[in-house]
Amino acid sequence: MTDKLIIFDTTLRDGEQSPGASMTKDEKLRIARQLERLKVNVIEAGFAASSNGDFEAVRAIAQAIKDSTVCSLARANDRDISRAAEALKGGNSTRIHLFLATSALHMEKKLRMTPDQVFEQARLSTRFARNLSEDVEFSPEDGYRSDPDFLCRVLEAVIDAGATTINIPDTVGYAIPELYGNFILDLRKRIPNSDRAIWSVHCHNDLGMAVANSLAGVKIGGARQIECTINGLGERAGNCALEEVVMSVRTRKDYFGLSLDIDTSQIVAASRLVSQTTGFVVQPNKAVVGANAFAHASGIHQDGVLKARDTYEIMRAEDVGWTANKIVLGKLSGRNAFKQRLHELGIEMESEAEINAAFAKFKELADRKSDIFDEDILALVMDESVTAEHEHYRLLALSQRSETGERPHAKVAFAAGDQELHAESDGNGPVDASLKAIETQVKSGAEMLLYSVNAITSGSTESQGEVTVRLQHGGRVVNGVGSDPDIVVASAKAYLSALNKLHSKNERVAAQG
Incomplete structure (x- = not known):
């Protein structure tokens, strides 16, 4: 086994499956470039067969990224595999990632296939993928809840068929660290050709143990790839957080004894970019990237840190990129x-x-x-107003009146395609009045699931406000993000941003791994 740990980032695929976290091609490209600067080994760019939009995003990322391997997910069928290969064609370093459920529950209830049918499909689809790519990963979906004997049979066959990485997903976050680590170790011992593939872990956080399970899979099970996302982004309770596993392995190298290619100084920048792109705010007490991760409020702690940083700090803030928050430009900048x-x-x-x-x-x-x-x-x-020509809705002007004892009132002017619309409304507050005014013209009928406000930078009332609005309509859930020093304007921008996504006809087909 190598002493190097491969970091496989799936923010752009599994992370995007969070309700409302879907991204445009340009947004995905921007995050992929940051992941390349972070020196992530593998970037899972999307699920090429799920939609034309995802196909184009995977293709654009495969062409743009030179220093990381770009990967596309594919179901274990020839159409998906061919679509993934087509999207990745011409990339500097690429991988096809197959998945097929192997647990009795998934085979019976979801796939409606017998174990023998699943075995044969896994073997044949892996062989087909290997003819199109030298780098093929196979994931038995819901692998941790699969029968070990059947799983050994399937995995031995797909390694023989050409799989170069074997990933064991804890798809529903059911695992316990020691049990999960030993599960992978047992598979590796029982499968005769296990040494011909790199073993990988992919853990969900439903019980809050995704990072612990992943690290156990590495330390106990001998896995040498961790699949993770920036900020732990992902559906339900999220995925294993990249920043946490990376800093765990780096900080406790004495225990893990593994090397990493990751440039940790780029972690905070990646966290901010993903948060601002998706509208999923990072909680202040989040490990490594939370605003309070290196803050010391206790007097005893403050005194200790001032005398010797390592009394209470096991990592340096600058090692993960916190010192990068510097004033860089002003009104005189060219x-x-x-x-x-x-x-x-x-x-x-x-x-x-x-x-x-x-x-x-x-x-x-x-x-x-x-x-x-x-x-x-x-x-x-x-801010979509920068690329307004690509958006159906865009804010033109807003005025609002709010006085103590008087009901707030707002007037809004916005564009809808080539049409300029004007609206006004009362509300419980200036934000409520502004959004109701927009809705009187749009008549979207969408349900608001979330409205949140976050300061983009701290320490001043001059800071821009960043507003996230999450809307649901017709089974679709979308996030809109808007920013402005005026929080009411930011709210209107965020609402129109969400309406733009609802207006878009792009659809995605969710897949789990």
Whole structure:
């Protein structure tokens, strides 16, 4: 076994399955470039066969990424595999990731296949994939709850058929660390050709043990790949968090004895980018990337840290990128400086017109806010008003009146395609009035599942507010994110952003692994 641990990031595929976390091709590309800077070994870019949008995103990422392996998920059938291979064609380093359920429950209730049928499909689909790619990963979905004897039979066959990585998913987050580690160890001991593949772990966090289970799979089971997501993003309770497993292995190298390729100084930047793109706010006490991760409130702790940092700190904040939050630009900064900062943040714009539009928004923000941080720039370029020509709805103007003892009132002007609409409404507050005014014209009928406000940068009332709105309509759940120093304007932007996603006809087919 190698002493190197492979980090397989599935933020763009499994993470995107969080309700409302679906991303555009450009957003996926931006995150993929940050993952490449983070030096992630494998980037699972999506599920190419699920939709044309996902296919195009996988293809764009495969063409753009040079230093990481780009992977596409595929069900164990020829159509999905061919679609994945087509999307990955021409990439510098690519992988096809097959999955097929092997637990009795999934085979009977979901697949409606016999174990012999599943065995044969796994073997044949792996052989077909290996003819199209030298790098093939096979995942027995719900593997941890599968019969070990049947699982051994299937995995031995797919390794013989050419699988180079074997992943054991704890699809429903049912595992316990010691049991999961020993489960993988037992499989590796029993399968005669187990040494011909790299073993991988993929754990969900339903019982809060995804990181612990993954590390047990490595330490006890001998796995050498961990599948994870930035901020632990994922459906239900999420996935194993990349930042936690990476810093665990790095901080406790004395115990794990493993090396990593990861540039940990890029962790916080990746966390912020994923959070601002998806609208999923990182909780303050989140390990490694939470705002309080390196804060010390206790007087005893503060005294100890001042005297010697290692009294209470097992990691340095700068090692994971916290010191990167510096003032970088202001109102006197020129276009070239702005363009260079975009490049450093991994933001690649397709045309000079887009750069000019973003720079104009930057100058407008700089007139209202003296200090511009990296987070402000990320929020600015993600603001759909910068690329308004691509959006159906966009905010044009907003005014609102709110006085003590008087019912708040808002007037909103916004574009819907080529049409300019004007609306006004009362509400319980200025935000409520503004959103109700928009809805009087749009008449979406969507149910609001979430409204949240977060300060993009801390320490000043001048900070931009970032608003997340989650809407549900017709079985679809979407997130909209908007930012502005005026929280009412940010709320209107977020609402229109969510409406744009509902208006989009792009559909995804969810898959589990």
